Each structure stands twice: as structure tokens, then as C-alpha cells.
Amino acid sequence: MAKKGNKKKELSRIANLTKGFFKENPIFVFLLGMCPALAVTSSMETGLGMGILVIVVLTSSNIVISLIKNLIPEQVRVPSFIVIIATFVTIIEMLTQAFALDLYNALGIFLPLIVVNCLILGRAEAFASKNGPVASALDGLGMGIGFMLALILIGFTREVLATGAVAYGVYLPLGIEGSLINIDSYVLSMDVFVGPAGGFIVIGLWLAMFQAFSNRNTRKKADARKRWIEEKKHQAAERKRKKAMKEAGETS
Amino acid sequence: MLEKLKIALVLLVIGAISGGAIFSVNDFTAPIIEENQLAAQYEDYVDMFPNMSVSDMEEETIEDNEFITKKIIVYDGSGNQLGFIFEGKDENSQGSIIVLVGIEGGILKDVIISSTTNTPNYVQGLKDDYLPNLPGQSMDSISYDSSTGATITYNSIKSIIDQAVLYVGEGPVVDPELVQYQTLIESADAFEMFLRYSDFNFTNENTIFDGDGNVVAYGFATTVSDETVRLFTAPDSTFLGAVAISEEAASSVADAIASLDSYKGTMLADIDETTVPSPFSNAFTDMKTIVMDYERINDVRIKEETVLDESDSIIGFKYTGFKDGNSANANEISVEVDSGGTITAVELLNHYDTPSYVSDYIEANLANFVGETLDTIYEVDASADDAFAGATNTGESIVSLMTAALEYHGKRAEYAEIYPDMVDYERTFVQGFSTIKSRISILDESGSEIGALYEGFHYNSMGSVSVHVGIKEGSIVKVTIPAHNNTAGYVNNLVETYLPNLNGQSTSDITYDAKTGATITYESIQDIINEAVQCENERGDE
Numbered sequence: 001m002a003k004k005g006n007k008k009k010e011l012s013r014i015a016n017l018t019k020g021f022f023k024e025n026p027i028f029v030f031l032l033g034m035c036p037a038l039a040v041t042s043s044m045e046t047g048l049g050m051g052i053l054v055i056v057v058l059t060s061s062n063i064v065i066s067l068i069k070n071l072i073p074e075q076v077r078v079p080s081f082i083v084i085i086a087t088f089v090t091i092i093e094m095l096t097q098a099f100a101l102d103l104y105n106a107l108g109i110f111l112p113l114i115v116v117n118c119l120i121l122g123r124a125e126a127f128a129s130k131n132g133p134v135a136s137a138l139d140g141l142g143m144g145i146g147f148m149l150a151l152i153l154i155g156f157t158r159e160v161l162a163t164g165a166v167a168y169g170v171y172l173p174l175g176i177e178g179s180l181i182n183i184d185s186y187v188l189s190m191d192v193f194v195g196p197a198g199g200f201i202v203i204g205l206w207l208a209m210f211q212a213f214s215n216r217n218t219r220k221k222a223d224a225r226k227r228w229i230e231e232k233k234h235q236a237a238e239r240k241r242k243k244a245m246k247e248a249g250e251t252s
Numbered sequence: 253m254l255e256k257l258k259i260a261l262v263l264l265v266i267g268a269i270s271g272g273a274i275f276s277v278n279d280f281t282a283p284i285i286e287e288n289q290l291a292a293q294y295e296d297y298v299d300m301f302p303n304m305s306v307s308d309m310e311e312e313t314i315e316d317n318e319f320i321t322k323k324i325i326v327y328d329g330s331g332n333q334l335g336f337i338f339e340g341k342d343e344n345s346q347g348s349i350i351v352l353v354g355i356e357g358g359i360l361k362d363v364i365i366s367s368t369t370n371t372p373n374y375v376q377g378l379k380d381d382y383l384p385n386l387p388g389q390s391m392d393s394i395s396y397d398s399s400t401g402a403t404i405t406y407n408s409i410k411s412i413i414d415q416a417v418l419y420v421g422e423g424p425v426v427d428p429e430l431v432q433y434q435t436l437i438e439s440a441d442a443f444e445m446f447l448r449y450s451d452f453n454f455t456n457e458n459t460i461f462d463g464d465g466n467v468v469a470y471g472f473a474t475t476v477s478d479e480t481v482r483l484f485t486a487p488d489s490t491f492l493g494a495v496a497i498s499e500e501a502a503s504s505v506a507d508a509i510a511s512l513d514s515y516k517g518t519m520l521a522d523i524d525e526t527t528v529p530s531p532f533s534n535a536f537t538d539m540k541t542i543v544m545d546y547e548r549i550n551d552v553r554i555k556e557e558t559v560l561d562e563s564d565s566i567i568g569f570k571y572t573g574f575k576d577g578n579s580a581n582a583n584e585i586s587v588e589v590d591s592g593g594t595i596t597a598v599e600l601l602n603h604y605d606t607p608s609y610v611s612d613y614i615e616a617n618l619a620n621f622v623g624e625t626l627d628t629i630y631e632v633d634a635s636a637d638d639a640f641a642g643a644t645n646t647g648e649s650i651v652s653l654m655t656a657a658l659e660y661h662g663k664r665a666e667y668a669e670i671y672p673d674m675v676d677y678e679r680t681f682v683q684g685f686s687t688i689k690s691r692i693s694i695l696d697e698s699g700s701e702i703g704a705l706y707e708g709f710h711y712n713s714m715g716s717v718s719v720h721v722g723i724k725e726g727s728i729v730k731v732t733i734p735a736h737n738n739t740a741g742y743v744n745n746l747v748e749t750y751l752p753n754l755n756g757q758s759t760s761d762i763t764y765d766a767k768t769g770a771t772i773t774y775e776s777i778q779d780i781i782n783e784a785v786q787c788e789n790e791r792g793d794e
Contacts, residue, residue: 042346042347042369042371043371043372043373045372068266071262072262072266073255073258073259073262075259076259076262076263079263080262080263080266083263083266083267083270084266084270086270087269087270087273087274090274090277091273091274091277094274094277094278094281094282094285095277095281097281097285097288098281098284098285098288099284101288101289102367105367105369106369108347108348108369159371159372159373162371162373163371163373163374164373165373167372167373167376170372170376171372179373189401191404194346194371195345195346
């Protein structure tokens with residue numbers, strides 16, 4: 001029994017970690033953290049950088065909040081969460097300025113604004129304040145990765161459409177610089193995708209695709225369930241028929 | 253109560269832990285952050301000027317320019333100025349961009365994108381393909397690429413470069429020629445062409461200014477072993493030395509220049525030009541003639557000669573001078589003025605204009621200017637029908653000469669205001685004073701000195717003031733203000749009420765009014781008077 005219980009618990013942890021990737025993606029499903037999603041995704045690398053920082057802040061704050069959740073009085077719960085989040089953001093800001101100056105310069109005001117990212121306070125309030133540290137860490141990590149993947153996707157799309165290429169090593173201290181892809185085509189030179197309008201367009205397109213994918217999955221699941229119910233009904237009817245025939249045979 | 257205490261305690265603990273964590277990280281990262289910023293900043297600077305000394309550079313924050321935020325004057329380890337770096341910032345639709353523009357000797361040395369949030373691939377494209385086209389271009393005519401594929405970023409860079417160039421134009425210009433001048437005249441900050449000559453052993457004369465715009469030297473260009481060398485004199489006619497315009501002049505030129513070292517600091521009047529070594533002897537002689545005989549008035553060189561009647565009495569004055577005309581060479585013109593300050597004759601002695609233009613438009617009209625005075629000459633328009641239309645440039649040079657001649661003559665009236673019995677005068681330059689540059693010896697009919705007049709000039713917080721101080725036999729004769737741009741009401745009150753109190757006072761014990769209502773102007777006048785008295789006393793001691 002114990003073995004079965006552990007397996008169930010581990011599956012739950014994986015689900016907890018991965019739910020933010022697609023099923024509960026902060027940007028494409030919950031539409032949380034849209035401000036940086038628009039502002040820092042003119043290139044893939046800035047999106048990646050912002051994503052990494054959000055992962056660190058979200059995971060760290062989730063762990064700390066889950067650890068001290070029982071010590072914080074109800075009346076000052078949200079202010080306490082904000083102080084904790086702000087502390088991590090300040091630390092991350094200083095570390096970025098020290099070790100990734102180009103990224104710090106590129107993110108500009110949006111780095112300190114992580115403090116007010118709805119995603120982080122939302123997960124603290126909705127998850128970390130009600131669960132243990134391990135689950136909260138996995139939740140923060142998963143949601144952060146989902147957020148980062150979304151930013152990478154948006155940044156990648158915008159950069160390719162605007163410049164025909166995707167650069168790396170410009171903002172992050174990777175030690176090398178180059179381009180992931182480089183397509184020399186006048187079609188891929190649409191300035192609009194660098195600006196805010198391009199950000200809205202790209203996010204809108206990706207949202208539409210996510211919703212279409214999500215709807216298709218929902219329909220598939222509904223159809224499967226419908227088939228399963230029909231099957232069950234059919235099986236029950238068959239069992240009923242067999243039972244009736246059996247009773248009729250005994251009687252005769 | 254206990255609940256509230258608990259809340260406060262929890263918040264206190266959270267705040268304290270947060271503060272402690274931030275303090276620790278800050279303690280750890282602050283030096284790295286500072287180092288990063290300095291390294292990034294100086295790395296760009298040193299990339300531009302590899303020989304620069306980071307510790308010697310001078311930074312100035314610019315607040316009144318739309319794009320330029322900082323100006324850095326770059327020096328090498330020996331303190332020689334290498335050039336400028338301008339830091340400019342622009343906010344465009346893609347974000348912000350900070351650009352460094354290096355300028356050396358009027359040439360665009362380098363353009364570096366210091367940091368930007370613009371699209372990386374556009375920025376990289378500019379760095380690879382377009383920014384390398386900019387270094388080496390002259391500041392006067394920068395040619396930009398018309399199409400770069402990164403218009404927004406490139407426009408920001410263009411704006412910053414253009415503003416940097418403009419800012420250099422308004423500020424000190426690092427001209428290699430100026431750098432050469434500075435090796436001789438430390439205070440040299442700018443120079444401009446004054447006149448081009450054709451009949452002398454030098455080709456032109458320029459003017460050297462210090463940082464405040466004061467004239468510190470006149471430079472006369474001559475040629476030695478195919479190198480242009482300038483001979484310099486101070487405004488008081490002290491010989492300052494010579495400098496080759498090119499830094500890479502041959503050693504023989506440097507040796508020739510060194511042969512003039514023994515004359516440095518000596519007044520031209522005290523130098524026997526026949527003793528000057530051969531490469532410079534002719535040019536030096538001509539320079540001495542020009543400086544000693546010809547006064548610089550406005551934009552011309554002009555000399556004054558008296559016109560005598562049969563009984564050797566002065567009946568007028570002849571002014572002969574040089575002024576650029578239609579060509580690169582100066583026209584030579586003479587103007588005769590009677591004792592009352594009215595033009596009696598004008599003659600074009602030498603010109604480089606088209607002969608037919610001169611005969612049709614100049615010589616045909618010269619007689620029209622007989623009768624002009626200082627009051628009317630300013631109204632003459634050289635391009636108008638009644639002047640020299642058709643030969644405007646040469647005409648303008650003649651009008652300039654006539655104006656200078658009348659102003660030169662006007663000095664007599666100014667001197668006569670202090671010494672009504674003056675018949676003639678002689679000017680000598682004085683050295684070692686900040687406000688007075690010349691002493692005018694006032695002469696009677698027999699040529700004997702009847703008194704001295706000092707010409708002084710002083711900058712003050714309201715502008716500048718020119719003062720004439722008459723000193724005779726240990727007493728102040730009169731103090732006048734021939735020109736000023738201080739507040740007119742204050743100066744008029746000084747002239748009417750307070751300056752007369754100085755007349756007749758002994759130079760050994762001058763009592764100035766303690767309260768005049770025009771303190772700034774009066775202090776300038778006091779400075780000039782004190783130096784004039786000191787100079788006169790020193791002459792008496794000698």
C-alpha cells in the first residue's frame with residue numbers, strides 16, 4: 001500500500017511541476033505577467049533572461065512563503081508576501097547588475113517591476129500559502145518555466161519576423177555570440193514586430209493557437225468520455241441482457 | 253493587544269531579515285557593479301584612444317544639449333591633449349541607445365555603441381557594416397550611408413554624431429595647427445585668418461585667441477624648406493617665437509626655428525632685424541614693418557601718416573592699409589582725411605580684382621566718398637548702387653579701409669578730449685600689465701611730450717570697459733571712457749559725477765569715491781588707473 005501511495009505522490013509532483021508548461025501556462029492560459037511579455041520580448045534573449053529571473057524569484061518566494069505561512073498573521077499576509085518578493089527581486093537585480101550587465105541594461109525598468117508581476121503574488125497567495133515547501137518549489141519552478149517558455153516563444157517569433165535572425169550571447173553572459181538562425185529575406189524585415197504593436201500581434205496569434213489547441217483537446221476528451229459512457233452503457237445493457245437470458249433459461 | 257504585538261513583531265522580523273539579506277548581497281555585489289560600470293566605460297574610451305591616460309582625462313557633464321550628455325577631454329600620459337569623446341543618448345521607438353563619438357583633430361576618430369536596447373540584429377548589422385564607414389571622416393563633411401536596414405537606430409547615431417560635431421564647433425577645437433601653436437603659446441585656444449598678403453615675405457596673418465576670446469598673438473606665415481612656419485608676436489609687439497604648422501616638420505626647420513630662441517620675449521622695436529638668421533630674416537623684417545607701422549583696427553591693417561603743408565604744419569592725415577578683397581590677396585588702399593575728420597581722397601593702390609570691374613565700378617565711384625565722416629561712413633552699403641555695385645568684394649574692402657581710417661583718426665579726437673593742445677602723438681606698447689597695453693605720448697608742435705595717456709581695457713561682470721587715463725607731471729589730467737557695454741545709466745552718472753573728482757589728483761595718493769552707484773564699472777576704472785599710475789612711476793624710476 002505504501003509503495004502504491006509513494007508512486008501516486010511522485011506522479012502528483014510531476015504533474016505539479018509540468019502543469020504550468022502548457023495546461024496552466026501563466027501567459028497563454030491565465031494571461032498573467034503580460035506587461036513584461038510585451039515589453040521585453042523584442043528579442044528572444046531578453047525574454048529568456050527575464051524568464052530566468054522570474055523563475056528564481058518565483059521559486060524562492062514560494063519556498064519562503066510556504067515555510068513561514070503559519071507564522072504570518074492573516075491581516076498582514078499580502079504585505080508580508082510583497083516584502084518577501086521585493087527582497088528577492090532586489091537581490092536578483094543586484095546580482096544581474098553585477099554578473100549580467102547587458103541583460104540588466106536591456107531589461108531596464110522591467111527588472112524591478114517583477115515585484116508587481118501578478119504571477120508571482122498570485123502563486124504565493126493561491127498555492128504557496130496553502131502547501132508545503134516542496135510542492136510550492138515545484139509549483140514556482142513549473143510556473144516560472146512556463147512563463148519563460150512563453151517569453152522565449154514570443155521573443156523568438158518577434159525577432160525572426162523583424163530581423164530574419166535570432167541572436168544569442170548579446171545580453172546573457174554566455175561567453176559566445178552568434179545567431180541561432182539567420183534568414184536573409186526581405187520578407188523577414190518587418191519593423192512593426194519590434195515595437196509594442198508587434199508584441200500584441202504575436203501574443204494574440206500565439207494565444208489563438210493555444211486556445212485552438214486547448215479546445216481541440218477538450219473536444220477530444222469530451223468525445224472520449226462520451227464514447228466511454230456509451231461503452232459503459234452498452235456493457236451494462238449487455239450484462240442486463242445476459243442476466244435476463246440466464247434467468248429466462250433457468251425458468252424454462 | 254497581544255495580537256497587534258504579534259503582527260508588529262512578525263513584520264519587524266520579516267523586514268529585518270529582508271534588510272539583512274539585501275545588505276549582504278549589496279555588500280558582495282557593489283564593488284563588482286562599480287567595477288563593471290567603470291570597466292565598460294573606460295574600455296570604450298581606451299578602444300578609441302589607445303594612448304590615453306584614464307586618470308588624466310577630464311569629464312564634463314552636458315545638460316543643455318538634447319543628445320550629448322557628457323564631454324571627455326582625453327590626454328596622453330604626458331598631459332598632451334589627444335582629442336574629445338562625446339557621450340550621447342537617444343530614446344527612439346525601439347528603446348534607448350548610448351553612443352560614444354571620438355573626435356581627434358577635426359576628424360571623426362570612432363563611433364561606438366556603448367549600450368542599447370534596440371533590436372540586437374539591427375545593432376549588430378550596423379556595427380559590422382555601417383559604423384566602420386564613419387571613422388576617418390572630416391568633422392566638416394560627414395557622409396552617412398543612406399540605407400542601412402536599421403533606420404531607427406542609425407538615425408539616433410546620426411543625431412548624436414551631428415550634435416557632437418556641433419558641440420566641438422562651439423567649444424574648443426582640437427586642430428593640429430592649434431596644437432602646434434600651443435607648444436609656443438600655452439593659452440592659445442582658437443585662431444582665425446586675419447589677412448592675406450601678396451607683397452611681403454609672408455603670405456598671411458592670423459590671430460590667436462585665449463579661452464576668454466582675448467587676442468594673445470598675431471601669427472605671420474612664411475615658408476622654410478617647403479614647410480609653413482609662423483612667426484608670432486604678442487599684441488604689445490613682443491616677439492614670441494616661431495612654430496612649424498606641421499608636427500612632422502624636418503629637423504632643419506626645427507633647427508632654423510630654434511635659431512630664433514634668443515629673440516623670444518623681446519619687443520620688436522628692440523630687435524635689430526639684420527641680425528635675424530637667414531631663413532627668417534626677410535619675413536621677420538616685413539613682420540616688424542607691419543606690426544610697428546600698421547595698426548590693427550577692426551579687420552584691417554592700417555598706418556597713419558601726417559600730411560604737411562609748406563610750413564610743415566599738419567593739415568591732414570593719410571591712412572594706408574590692407575584688406576582682403578575679391579581674391580585671396582589683400583587690396584592696398586589709401587584714404588586721406590583732413591584735420592576735421594572728413595575724407596578728402598581715396599585711392600586704390602594695389603588690387604587683385606578683375607581690371608575692367610575695378611575701372612568700371614570702383615575707380616569710377618571713389619570720388620563719391622570724398623566728404624564722408626565717421627558719422628556717415630557706417631551707412632555706406634558697398635553693394636548698393638551708390639557705392640560699388642558690380643565689384644562688391646573689392647568695394648567692401650575699400651569701405652572697411654575708409655571706416656578704419658576714420659576710426660583711427662577718431663582716436664585723435666579721443667586723445668584731444670584729455671589733451672586739447674595735442675598736435676601729434678606716439679604710441680608705445682607696455683608689458684607686464686593686465687589692463688593697459690599701450691602708452692600714448694602726447695606731443696606738441698615742436699614734437700615734445702606734453703603728457704602721457706594710457707589706453708586701458710577691462711572685462712567685468714557686466715561686459716567690458718575701455719578707459720583713457722591722462723597723466724602729467726605726477727597728476728591725473730583726466731579720465732575718459734571712450735567705449736563700454738556696461739549699463740549706460742550707471743556709466744553716464746560716473747562720467748558726469750564721479751570721474752571729474754579724479755582730475756588733478758596726485759598719482760601718489762589717489763582718493764576714489766567710496767560709493768558711486770556703479771561699483772562694478774568704477775572698480776574696472778580703478779584697476780586701469782592704478783596700473784597706469786604704476787607704469788608711469790616705473791618709467792619715471794628708469
